[in-house]
Amino acid sequence: MGSGAPGATPSAIDERDGLLLLAAVRGATAHLAAHVHEVDALNVFPVPDGDTGTNMLATMRAALAEADALTDGQRDVGRVTAALSLGALMGARGNSGVILSQILRGGAEATRDRTRADGRDLADALQRGSAGAFAAIAAPVEGTILTVIRETAAAAAETAADGGSVAGVLAASVLAAQGSVARTPSLLAILAEAGVVDSGGQGLFLLLEGALRSLHDTGPEPEAPVVVRPHLPPAGVHFGDASGDHAGEAYGFETTYLVTAADQPIDIDAVRRHLEAMGGSIGVAGDDHMIRVHIHNEDPDGVVAYGRTVGTVDQIRIEDLDRQADEMRAATTSGLAVVAVAQGEGLERVLVAAGAAAIVSGPHGRPPSAGELARAIRETYAADVIVLPNDSNIRLVAEQAARLVPNVNVSVVPTRNAAEGVAALLALDAHGSAAENAALMLAAARSVQTVAVTEAVRDARIGGRSVLSGETIALAADGTLIAVAADRLDATVAAVRALRPGFELLTVYAGRDAERAEADELARRLRAALVAVEVEVVMGGQPHYPFLIVAE
DSSP: OSSOOOOOOOGGGBBBBBBHHHHHHHHHHEEEEEEHHHTTOOOSOTTTTOOHHHHHHHHHHHHHHHTTSSOGOOOOOHHHHHHHHHHHHHOHHHHHHHHHHHHHHHHHTTTOSSSBBOOHHHHHHHHHHHHHHHHHHHSSOOTHHHHHHHHHHHHHHHHHHHTHHHHHHHHHHHHHHHHHHHHHHOHHHHHHHHHHHHHEEHHHHHHHHHHHHHHOOOOOOOOOEEEEEEEOTTTTTTOOTTTOOOOOOOOOOEEEEEEEESOOOOOOOOHHHHHHTTTTEEEEEEOOOEEEEEEEESSSHHHHHHHHHEEEEEEEEEEEEOOOHHHHHTOSSSSSSEEEEEOHHHHHHHHHHHSSSHHHHEEGGGOOOOOHHHHHHTTTOOEEEEEOOOGGGGGHHHHHHHTTTTTEEEEOOOOOSSSHHHHHHTOOOTTSSSHHHHHHHHHHHHHHHHHHHOOOOOOOOETEEOOOOEEEEETTTTSEEEEEEESSHHHHHHHHHHHHOOEEEEEEETTTTTTTHHHHHHHHHHHHTTSSEEEEEEEEOOOOEEEEEOOO
């Protein structure tokens, strides 16, 4: 947890302009950065890719980058919160990042058109953020960050109703968040068993505490870009224009920019309709105060000129489209494409061979952001797109990305790992729509059994079993612990033997940390243990998990 109750703060911060707000957000982000590894370690499962804190930090840095791009004359409270919200919306990583983006969106809604803010605005922002976070989750669970933001918002509202200043409301929020996080294990049994508090709730507490305790300008740290690799699809899959209205036209330029409202609110629907008449691959995200525009066409100057009739245009970027995009569009024959998330060159090749049109991946096992996935969806040039997140922690990000591309029919099939993604792709009907394929592909993904093998990074209890740091653990796709042992091959063989019988084929995807000789030895032992089962080895190259196994 944090350092405890915050002390008194200067009365000068009772009302904040945008510059002070930015300083507070920088302080919040820096405080989270200082404790990010502690938050990551709170993951219920002691796996090396526990990344709640890392995802929240990346989301905050994306939010700050958007706000830092504002000119000095634009940095009133309303514009800063709108920019923070837009940056978090596009840059959200992981489920925790999506929830955090909804909380920041509440701040933008509460301070729209405001030049300054008081304690009531802060309380309103937290309450709106809480409502948005709950709305983003289909089945909210108590004992998570959702509980923490709700209880924090309630304490903020009570303090604001008594006339509390920004400092007073923020102090009450920090204390409420701290207490709420401490109670999460009593609300969620899996946390109590693992001996941890909720990681997302702890990340939120640290952000609030950092905002109160530090207004030092740390600035966002630069991040390596996520790699988006488009691929020529197999026969029978066609990449059409995302708008559905401009098939066969050539789009020579990609134009993006930010528009801030001038004399009157922005009519987002009207902007989108106008842009649809100008080109394809349209993206318009934001609110009636500030929007981000993306379009492909052959008249970038005309696109920019139109933006200036709507408001003040900043951050203009015009690029030639890759020739590969034209080749991809010309080489295909239907309107459906699949975008898959994957880590590891071997897994990427398998997914492409199975029918994925684009692979989205990042360095060091980092998940893609909502904006990066949205870009990949747009650049398929398909009218219908299916997204395979291939990770439970990317499902909300994929759903948010789908909302960022309203002109494309997007369906998210919630695959939990890349092996399920391959199974889903094999059920794809290239002549059906995304919606028609979604149920078929999900059924195919769930029809296979998978085992993810990794090393415990701390002592823990999972499903009533004790696990020691350094031991090998084998997990089912839903997180159930199947086997644990000191030896990696022993644990893997035990896990496979514990699977539901009836499968005829095992595919072993060897990860980055597994040598070919070890993978071959595992295959030999599996064939000896399951004489009627065929065993194949693929060098998948995935991080964190030396072996990912699918039984079908």
